[in-house]
Amino acid sequence: MRVKTLRAGHLLLVVVLVALAIWAFWRVRTVSIPVLLAVFIASMTVPPTRWLVRRGLHAALATTLVWLGALGGGALLVVGLVPVTAAGIDDLSINVDRFAVDLQREAARFGVSEARFTELTEQAKEWLSHQWGDIADGAITGVIMTGEILVGALLALVLAVYFTYGGANLLTWLTGLAPAASRERLRSGSSVVFQVIGRYMRGVAFVGLVEGALTGLGLWALGVPLAIPLAVLTWIGAFFPIIGAFLAGLLAAIVAFAAKGWLIALAVVVLAVAVQQIEGNILAPQIYGRALDLPGPVVLVAIALGGVLAGIAGAFFATPLTAAAAALLHHHRSAEDGPPAADSKAPEENAAT
Structure with a gap:
């Protein structure tokens, strides 16, 4: 009974400490979110840097080469997307009038008369006009938020380079501040979390790349404008599991409907569903592995909680942090249970993988 009471008290203490940590994290989110983002970025840049170091390059030179490659690739992507996006928007703007006519025709099929459709349109315009005052009032706030985002992005970039x-050395110094008995466990736990986050980020980036390529090819074959920007948006949406794919597919269907009509829009919906089936049944199990095999409801709840607590940033961090927490719990349990049997695979190895 005494052991059970101690374990219950220990669990309650852990819950309280976690809640306090989340509260403190949110109170200083202007700094804590860039730090966390830097860790996520470093989880993708550290492996190639270590690979170059193992082949004889100095750590500083390896870091420089990796980051020059990353920044150069990002710059080429932006430069390549700008003219294509501008041309696609011009092509799409030509079809706006036809889109309004098609929308009115589709509304008539559901019993909405032309007069009622016009009335709804005028009401929407009136509602938008009333929002301009609120938008103007929030302009200063928007400027401040933009400044915070830019400062946070710069801080995350600088920290990511340093972490790479x-x-x-930083981890060794931080764990050195803890009691000697817990230093090794802190280091091994940090290693597990970093490896899981890195595996998740690299896996999502690769899976999103395949999804974006398939979506872009399908949209291009169907003649939908903005095929390349929508493909890039699909890749970005991969970092927001389930919700990101749905929103990217919905936007692609809206663009297809505006440019080509409902038949092509329906084909785009079928394309999005097919790509998601390929991702869910073929790519994700092979890329992520069992270490990140989170049940769908857990992912949805984690994203919902992250979005409520921290907006877009919370939705982005929710899934990898949940996966890292699960792996850390498996690692802690395996450490308490002692070394595994010779004929079974170690839970710690699974978590680190």
């Missing part, structure tokens, strides 16, 4: 170069 000297993250191991």
Whole structure:
């Protein structure tokens, strides 16, 4: 009974500490979110840097080469997307009038008369006109938020470069501040979390790349404008499991409906569903592996909670942090249970994988 009471008290203490940590994290979110984002970015840049170091390059030179490649690739992507997006928007703007006519025709099929459709349109315009005052009032707030975002992005970038170069030394210094008995466990737990986050980020990036390529090819074959920007948006949506794919597919269907009509829009919906089936049944199990095999309801709840607590940033961090927490619990349990049997695979190995 005493052991059970101690374990219950220990669990309650852990819950309280986690709640306090989340509260403190949110109170200083202007700094804490960039730090967390830097860790996520470093989880993708550290492996190639270590690969170059193992082949004889100095750590500083390896870090420089990796980051020059990453920044150069991002710049080429932006430069390549700008003219294509501008041309696609011009092509789409030509079809706006036809889109309104098609929408009115489709509304008539459901019993909405032309007069009622016009009335609804005028009401929407009137509602939008009333919002301009609120938008103007929030302009200063928007400027402040934009400044915070830019500062946070710069801080995340600088920290990610530092983590890529000297993250191991920083971890050694931080764990050295803890009691000697817990240092090794903190280091091994940090390693597990970092590996899981890195595996998740690289897996999502690759899966999103395949999804974006398939979506872009399908939209291009169907003659839908903005095929390349929508493909990039599909890749970005992959970092927001389930919800991101749905929103990207919905936007692609809306663009297809505006440009080509409802038949092509229906084909785009079928394309989005097919791509999601390929991702869910073929790519994700092979890329992520069992270490990140989170049930669908857990992912949805995590994203919902993250979105409520921290908006877009919370929705982005929700799934990998949940996966990291699950892996850390498996690692902690395996450490308490002792070394595994020779004929079974170690839970710690599974978590680190």
